[in-house]
Amino acid sequence: MVVAEVGELDPRFKPCFVAAWGEYNGSFTRGGDGDRRLTDFEIHLLHTNRGQPDDDRQPVEGATLDDLEPSETRALIDRVRLRQPRAFAGLPDEQVLRRLNVLA
Structure with a gap:
C-alpha cells in the first residue's frame, strides 16, 4: 500500500487543472470515490478568492x-x-x- 498526502494548494494558484485540457475543462474536485468537473461558476469563485475582488471598481x-x-x-x-x-x-x-x- 502506498499513501500520499498532498497539501492544499495556495488560493492564489487555484484552480489546479490538467494543462492539456485547459482551465475550464480540466479543473476537478474530489468527492466521495470520484472526481467531478468544476462548473464555470466554481472556477470564477476560485478566481475571486485569489485576492481582494475589484468588480465594484469598474x-x-x-x-x-x-x-x-x-x-x-x-x-x-x-x-x-x-x-x-x-x-x-x-x-x-x-x-x-x-x-x-x-x-x-
Missing part, C-alpha cells in the same frame, strides 16, 4: 457626479476629512471622491 458607463445623493456624498466627505485630516484637508471635494474610489 466605472458605471454614463454615470456622473450628479447621480450621487448629495447629502450622502457630503456626509462621506465630511467624515473622512474629520477622521483623516492630513490626507483629505484642503482637497477639493471631487479629488476626495477620487481618492476614495467613488469617482474614476
Whole structure:
C-alpha cells in the first residue's frame, strides 16, 4: 500500500487543472470515490478568492457626479476629512471622491 498526502494548494494558484485540457475543462474536485468537473461558476469563485475582488471598481458607463445623493456624498466627505485630516484637508471635494474610489 502506498499513501500520499498532498497539501492544499495556495488560493492564489487555484484552480489546479490538467494543462492539456485547459482551465475550464480540466479543473476537478474530489468527492466521495470520484472526481467531478468544476462548473464555470466554481472556477470564477476560485478566481475571486485569489485576492481582494475589484468588480465594484469598474466605472458605471454614463454615470456622473450628479447621480450621487448629495447629502450622502457630503456626509462621506465630511467624515473622512474629520477622521483623516492630513490626507483629505484642503482637497477639493471631487479629488476626495477620487481618492476614495467613488469617482474614476
